[in-house]
Amino acid sequence: MTSNGMLIVLMGFMFLFLGYMGVPVAFALIGSVLLVTAFTPISQASMIAQIFNGMDVEALMAVPFFLLVGDLMTSANVTARMIRLSQTLVGHLRGGLAQVVTIFSMFFAGISGSSAADVAVLSRSIAPEMSREGYDRAFSAALIASAATMANLIPPSIMAVVYGATGNVSIGGLFLAGVVPGVVVGIGLMIYSHFFGPIGLKRQRATFGQFSTAAKESAIPLMIPIIIMGGILTGQFTPTEAGIIAVAYIVFIAIPILNIRHLPHLPRDMAMTGLLYSIPLITIGAASAFGWMLAYLRGPAVVSDWIAHAAGGDPTKIMLLLTLLFVVIGDFIDAIPAIIIFMPLIIDLTKNADINQVHMGAVIITTLAFGLITPPYGLCLLMASKFVGVKFSRAMLASLPIYVVFFVAIAFTIFFPEVVLWLPKQLLPQSVGCFRAPDGPGWICP
Amino acid sequence: MAGFDSLVLQEQRHLKWRALDPLENVLMILCGVCITAFSVLVLGDVITRAIGRPWLWVQEATMTFFMYGIFIGVGAATRRNDHLYLAVLAESMSGNKRLFFEFFNRLVVLAVAGCMIYYGYLNFLDGFKSLRMPSMTPIATLYAAIPISGVLVALFTIEQMVNGWHHGFADPAGIPEEKRQGL
Numbered sequence: 001m002t003s004n005g006m007l008i009v010l011m012g013f014m015f016l017f018l019g020y021m022g023v024p025v026a027f028a029l030i031g032s033v034l035l036v037t038a039f040t041p042i043s044q045a046s047m048i049a050q051i052f053n054g055m056d057v058e059a060l061m062a063v064p065f066f067l068l069v070g071d072l073m074t075s076a077n078v079t080a081r082m083i084r085l086s087q088t089l090v091g092h093l094r095g096g097l098a099q100v101v102t103i104f105s106m107f108f109a110g111i112s113g114s115s116a117a118d119v120a121v122l123s124r125s126i127a128p129e130m131s132r133e134g135y136d137r138a139f140s141a142a143l144i145a146s147a148a149t150m151a152n153l154i155p156p157s158i159m160a161v162v163y164g165a166t167g168n169v170s171i172g173g174l175f176l177a178g179v180v181p182g183v184v185v186g187i188g189l190m191i192y193s194h195f196f197g198p199i200g201l202k203r204q205r206a207t208f209g210q211f212s213t214a215a216k217e218s219a220i221p222l223m224i225p226i227i228i229m230g231g232i233l234t235g236q237f238t239p240t241e242a243g244i245i246a247v248a249y250i251v252f253i254a255i256p257i258l259n260i261r262h263l264p265h266l267p268r269d270m271a272m273t274g275l276l277y278s279i280p281l282i283t284i285g286a287a288s289a290f291g292w293m294l295a296y297l298r299g300p301a302v303v304s305d306w307i308a309h310a311a312g313g314d315p316t317k318i319m320l321l322l323t324l325l326f327v328v329i330g331d332f333i334d335a336i337p338a339i340i341i342f343m344p345l346i347i348d349l350t351k352n353a354d355i356n357q358v359h360m361g362a363v364i365i366t367t368l369a370f371g372l373i374t375p376p377y378g379l380c381l382l383m384a385s386k387f388v389g390v391k392f393s394r395a396m397l398a399s400l401p402i403y404v405v406f407f408v409a410i411a412f413t414i415f416f417p418e419v420v421l422w423l424p425k426q427l428l429p430q431s432v433g434c435f436r437a438p439d440g441p442g443w444i445c446p
Numbered sequence: 447m448a449g450f451d452s453l454v455l456q457e458q459r460h461l462k463w464r465a466l467d468p469l470e471n472v473l474m475i476l477c478g479v480c481i482t483a484f485s486v487l488v489l490g491d492v493i494t495r496a497i498g499r500p501w502l503w504v505q506e507a508t509m510t511f512f513m514y515g516i517f518i519g520v521g522a523a524t525r526r527n528d529h530l531y532l533a534v535l536a537e538s539m540s541g542n543k544r545l546f547f548e549f550f551n552r553l554v555v556l557a558v559a560g561c562m563i564y565y566g567y568l569n570f571l572d573g574f575k576s577l578r579m580p581s582m583t584p585i586a587t588l589y590a591a592i593p594i595s596g597v598l599v600a601l602f603t604i605e606q607m608v609n610g611w612h613h614g615f616a617d618p619a620g621i622p623e624e625k626r627q628g629l
Binding site: 016018019020021022023024025026027028030031034044045047048049051052055056058061064065068237240241244245247248267268270271272273274275276277278279280281282283285332333334376377 | 475476477478479481482485488489491505508509513515516518519520522528529531532533536537547550551554555557558562566569572589
């Protein structure tokens with residue numbers, strides 16, 4: 001093995017060793033990078049500066065806003081209205097509460113980019129009711145964790161922001177390309193709950209009056225996805241600006257109308273979110289230094305050569321091999337550092353195999369969303385099992401059949417690029433490499 | 447400041463000195479100030495651009511609050527044990543084994559904090575050679591956040607090590623049942 005190869009192995013081993021010993025992820029990343037830097041001509045000071053530069057990206061400012069949107073909605077208890085709407089829509093079906101979990105997650109995903117916020121809301125609001133209705137707690141935790149992954153697929157998605165910001169890919173295009181895999185996961189979870197989940201209590205179908213009342217009550221929060229995506233698609237706002245407009249809408253319109261008594265709590269919400277956003281962002285900075293060192297040691301180039309050689313240049317095979325790699329990576333590392341660390345590898349393979357950048361982004365993000373429920377580091381499943389109060393191992397067993405839903409979603413995303421890229425091509429054609437026809441009003445797409 | 451007392455996390459009280467509670471409180475308030483300030487500035491940027499009178503300095507000010515918010519938050523998250531973890535093996539252990547794991551982990555964090563202080567300070571000094579546009583402020587003002595964060599992380603890590611040594615790392619109140627089942 002070359003000395004570069006040994007340094008890469010040392011850096012990877014140190015990160016996993018420290019991480020699994022219980023050192024916070026950001027510090028495990030920085031520690032392993034600084035250790036390996038000592039064996040290179042690079043100075044430690046420049047690696048510390050690299051952490052800083054990794055966060056000094058305008059697009060990343062969208063992350064706190066999408067976290068803030070989810071937190072404010074949850075804290076002001078506005079989400080309860082969306083749960084009621086979900087109940088009027090699907091509460092009467094077999095496994096009604098399980099269906100409510102999925103439908104609510106799809107709504108919530110359109111508002112917040114954070115799976116963690118979704119897990120927190122569902123575990124506290126619907127999980128106790130599911131237990132009372134006789135649902136197995138392990139099933140509830142597995143379903144809540146799986147449904148929460150949709151927050152990373154359906155726009156706005158924090159993973160898409162990070163992917164776009166570090167890979168120089170259109171964030172708007174990634175948002176739109178995430179819709180199809182997100183909906184496939186949602187439909188898959190509903191089918192699974194219907195045929196294989198607990199029956200739950202039989203409820204009466206909601207009347208049209210009940211539905212319209214619930215829809216009216218939810219109209220204000222459900223405007224948020226329209227504001228975010230509308231602003232981005234019309235070219236009025238960047239994702240960061242769309243995030244702050246959504247925050248302003250909640251603070252100045254949604255909360256005063258829906259829960260005015262929550263206004264005095266806003267300073268506290270801001271302090272908590274101020275703390276909350278620093279945690280993923282310092283991890284992004286640390287992962288950026290880790291990724292930089294990996295690229296300096298030519299790690300991505302070597303792995304990229306292996307994959308390209310094994311796939312023989314076939315784009316589909318390359319995506320399948322990358323998916324396999326990211327399924328393994330997602331089992332051990334959080335999605336955001338994984339994206340940043342391996343971005344040079346993704347860029348290399350995307351360019352060499354002439355794969356559409358947005359399509360590749362959708363495949364990677366869907367795969368990493370799956371990693372949120374796989375052991376040993378399935379963040380959503382860890383959180384859901386903790387909040388619902390069930391052993392992680394039991395929740396993991398209950399989630400095993402749900403993996404099929406994700407395999408289908410990932411395979412669909414890989415094999416049907418026309419379907420995945422249909423929305424971006426219609427609404428944001430330039431994001432997927434289309435250009436204006438020189439002699440007409442239309443677009444020419446590769 | 448009484449209204450903000452609740453911002454101090456009361457979990458793992460045995461690892462905290464009461465004397466540092468006001469610092470955690472101030473850091474939490476600063477986190478809130480930073481996110482509020484950069485939210486207001488980004489909103490101001492959107493509005494002033496829309497009316498054709500853009501603020502040229504806003505990008506610089508926004509990035510300052512954004513970066514300071516992150517580094518202050520890292521300090522506060524260390525005291526509140528709020529960081530992202532791959533595993534929390536130590537919490538399910540007891541006795542000397544736990545003491546070893548908890549101590550080792552904090553030693554690593556302390557070493558990284560030391561690097562943030564020393565190399566961050568070198569970057570800070572180096573930052574006087576470059577200026578930020580359009581205010582022409584040295585970029586050192588931004589780089590100062592790194593060693594400051596390093597000092598906070600080191601301080602809170604030492605606090606936990608000393609208290610953990612004296613009282614043990616396990617919470618005397620025990621791990622809440624739902625958390626124990628989740629481990």
